[in-house]
Amino acid sequence: MKLPNLSEAHLMPASWFDSGSGVLAEHSPRPESAPTCCPSVSIITPSYNRVEFIEEAIRSVLSQEYPNLEYMVIDGGSTDGTLEILRKYPQVRVISEPDEGVYAALNKGIRQAHGEIIGLLNSDDLYEAGVIWEVAGRFRKDPALDLVSGGAVAFEEDASGNRGEIARYTDEKQIHLLLVNVVFGPPIMNARFFRRRVYQNIGLFDTRFSIAADREFLLRVALAQLEEDFIDRTVYAYRVHPGSLTLNRARSNAMQTYSEHLAIAELYLRARDISRTARVTLRSWHSHETLAAGWMELLKGRPLRTVSYALRGWRYDPVWPFVSWFYAARKVFRQLGRRLRRGGRLHPPNCRKSQTECADGSKPASRLGR
Secondary structure (H helix, E strand, C coil): CCCCCHHHCEEECHHHHCCCCHHHHCCCCCCCCCCCCCCCEEEEEEECCCCCCHHHHHHHHHCCCCCCEEEEEEECCCCCCHHHHHCCCCCCEEEECCCCCHHHHHHHHHHHCCCCEEEECCCCCEECCCHHHHHHHHHHHCCCCCEEEEEEEEEEECCCCCEEEEEEECCHHHHCCCHHHHHHCCCCHHHEEEEHHHHHHHCCCCCCCCCCHHHHHHHHHHHHCCCEEEEEEEEEEEECCCCCCCCCCCCCCHHHHHHHHHHHHHHHHCCCCCCHHHHHHHHHHHHHHHHHHHHHHHHCCCHHHHHHHHHHHHHHCCCHHHHHHHHHHHHHHHHHHHHHHCCCCCCCCCCCCCCCCCCCCCCCCCCCCC
């Protein structure tokens, strides 16, 4: 995912995400009294050397003051002071030992969790105030519900401590767990809460995928067509920073992400029990990812790898050349549209973003996500 520059975002004070105040908190004040029956909730946070973020994540959970809450931090053996912070919170259940990555840690936590409802919180992210109460209330009202989804924002913090919202995902049509949304949209896994039975029936995260295991899990959920409810507001805040696994401006894991997406698509395209509609969607996703990966390899000066991705796309979709032209044209028009929406003009071919002024006197437009 490409993100706008922080200077282009709407800056907000660091207290924006504080519990009980700010833009996120004002939507869902904590109920005055607990419901007569509070479903048990387990929140699981995987962590490894996150001393700069972990305490704020913990407070975003504990400040919910939900009475039937189990909060677990599955630590991978941190050595940077994270464990010292965790010791300050005896109400947090901590398991600290070497593991095989974030999804192995989550699987460990899910297996040991006692809650009827399970939510996942990254160590560098935050919950909105009151979200656990609202989620539990939705599950309590409808025993048939399998999951509750909500909206999410992505934010970034500058050197002065100002936080800017740089992406927002709150449209139910895009968040609802349809297969097309899972493969083409942001998974926002952590803005979703599941009953324990979902993990028991669907399975845990596939640790073969170190980056896209959340998307593969949601793909299984979408194919199972489970009962879902939607909270029409933001419930989760993703922090964008250089150390983030998926949300960082350098896009350092882009090629690995494409590789895992293709492996997932091919895994399901080879399955015999996939419906025709699902197969069409997965084939389209496979074509999209082969084009994106091939284009990135071409930009890096590796044309032979670009050819290998083209052949990989053609192998699963004979009309791949036509599909690739469609996606390429759409990408170009989207980039042109972004520039025009910013009020900028199209610049001469010889105008590079390193220049301070173009030949026509206009300012060069910066490229997103760089």
